[in-house]
Amino acid sequence: MLFQVEMTVNIPFNMDKDYVNVLKEKEKAMSQALQRSGKWVDIWRVVGKYANISLFNVENPGELHDILSQLPLFPFMDVKVTALCQHYSAIKNIDKPIAAPSSVASNGASQNGSASNHPSNKKEVMTRPQLDALLAKIESTEDAKKGNPRVKTIVNRIVRDLFYTIEDLDIQPDEFWTAMDYLTQAGQNNEWGLIAPGLGIEHLLDLRMDEAEVQAGLTGGTPRTIEGPLYVAGAPVVRGFARLDDGTEEDKGEIVFMQGQVFDTQQKPIPYAQVEVWHANLQGFYSFFGPPQTPFNLRRTIITDENGRYQFRSIMPSGYAVPPNGSTDVLLQALGRHGNRPAHIHFFVTAKGYRKLTTQVNIDGDPYLWDDFAFGSREGLVPPVKRITNIAEAQLKYGINRKVASIDFNFNMHPEKTGVFKTDVERAHKPADA
Numbered sequence: 536m537l538f539q540v541e542m543t544v545n546i547p548f549n550m551d552k553d554y555v556n557v558l559k560e561k562e563k564a565m566s567q568a569l570q571r572s573g574k575w576v577d578i579w580r581v582v583g584k585y586a587n588i589s590l591f592n593v594e595n596p597g598e599l600h601d602i603l604s605q606l607p608l609f610p611f612m613d614v615k616v617t618a619l620c621q622h623y624s625a626i627k628n629i630d631k632p633i634a635a636p637s638s639v640a641s642n643g644a645s646q647n648g649s650a651s652n653h654p655s656n657k658k659e660v661m662t663r664p665q666l667d668a669l670l671a672k673i674e675s676t677e678d679a680k681k682g683n684p685r686v687k688t689i690v691n692r693i694v695r696d697l698f699y700t701i702e703d704l705d706i707q708p709d710e711f712w713t714a715m716d717y718l719t720q721a722g723q724n725n726e727w728g729l730i731a732p733g734l735g736i737e738h739l740l741d742l743r744m745d746e747a748e749v750q751a752g753l754t755g756g757t758p759r760t761i762e763g764p765l766y767v768a769g770a771p772v773v774r775g776f777a778r779l780d781d782g783t784e785e786d787k788g789e790i791v792f793m794q795g796q797v798f799d800t801q802q803k804p805i806p807y808a809q810v811e812v813w814h815a816n817l818q819g820f821y822s823f824f825g826p827p828q829t830p831f832n833l834r835r836t837i838i839t840d841e842n843g844r845y846q847f848r849s850i851m852p853s854g855y856a857v858p859p860n861g862s863t864d865v866l867l868q869a870l871g872r873h874g875n876r877p878a879h880i881h882f883f884v885t886a887k888g889y890r891k892l893t894t895q896v897n898i899d900g901d902p903y904l905w906d907d908f909a910f911g912s913r914e915g916l917v918p919p920v921k922r923i924t925n926i927a928e929a930q931l932k933y934g935i936n937r938k939v940a941s942i943d944f945n946f947n948m949h950p951e952k953t954g955v956f957k958t959d960v961e962r963a964h965k966p967a968d969a
């Protein structure tokens with residue numbers, strides 16, 4: 536049965552924005568899965584930013600109700616359902632959906648490819664049953680007693696989604712092999728660490744971890760955010776205080792002191808926690824990447840004191856962009872996006888008995904603060920920057936005869952808990968001697 540469903544989302548203005556974003560991401564993933572399944576067959580019209588008219592192809596009204604009620608934003612939706620007498624194939628070319636603005640409806644459902652060079656009303660080349668039969672044939676070549684079950688499940692799912700995508704978007708052989716060449720080049724350029732955050736995948740992993748922690752009763756910690764691809768292990772270890780910069784940019788930039796304490800979620804200090812910190816220089820480059828810098832410039836591992844306190848001195852980092860004309864840049868340009876990140880400082884915070892915290896703080900005032908191509912900016916991670924312009928005060932507080940910037944920031948760590956995903960993520964990093 537075919538149903539027309541008008542969905543209007545009304546999110547309360549005072550809802551936590553991070554939580555709303557979590558809901559939207561979940562809604563988007565679910566709506567995409569429903570579209571792949573053929574149940575959510577079309578977004579007929581996008582009506583403003585928070586409403587759309589969609590078509591659902593389901594067995595009966597009960598199934599439609601089950602689907603709609605599982606949507607994460609359903610509690611905030613006004614829904615109007617109309618049963619249609621015609622099959623989708625008979626009406627899909629009538630009154631085609633109006634091209635939506637780039638910001639899609641709040642339910643996050645994607646649009647048909649109206650902006651592509653393909654005719655928007657393409658004919659079906661292969662049916663779902665044909666595709667499914669082909670997929671079944673391919674999967675039947677797998678030996679149930681061999682291989683890795685998890686890999687089988689993941690790869691088969693991705694291949695299935697790809698087959699459906701090729702059919703639904705009428706992907707041409709030229710386009711497919713161009714994409715293969717792109718993927719190969721991206722690997723050779725070692726840019727997957729940028730493409731993954733650029734496509735929001737690394738942020739999605741963060742949101743899923745947030746959600747899993749909430750479900751496990753772990754709340755109140757410092758927000759996590761993406762690691763990025765530029766961590767290098769082995770930075771010098773220091774107690775309590777560290778100077779991160781090697782002095783080469785001292786006279787060109789702003790000196791910044793950052794300090795705070797590491798607490799648990801009950802505001803109890805965690806003594807001798809490990810705070811690994813790394814950031815870019817004034818040109819937006821990290822040591823070990825880009826133009827040569829002294830080894831471990833702007834990288835240190837600080838062990839907090841008995842009260843969980845840490846402090847470091849450095850130069851204020853600059854924002855940066857993906858490599859010009861590199862694989863990430865090419866992709867983002869094709870998507871009509873930019874590849875800029877706001878200035879930020881990365882952290883790994885670890886302590887025995889606590890869940891590892893991977894996060895960043897953003898430098899307030901950066902023009903890209905809330906327009907990060909990597910979706911790393913989060914509320915709670917933008918501490919105010921104090922400018923100390925009184926030299927006597929700077930001397931008194933920091934022992935330095937010039938203006939300085941100062942950032943106070945405390946970390947709150949979750950206690951380790953069994954049964955929740957691990958936060959010490961396995962990920963290859965560039966070795967310091969490479």
Ligand SMILES: [Fe+2]
Nearest residue numbers: 763765879881
């Ligand atoms: Fe970074």
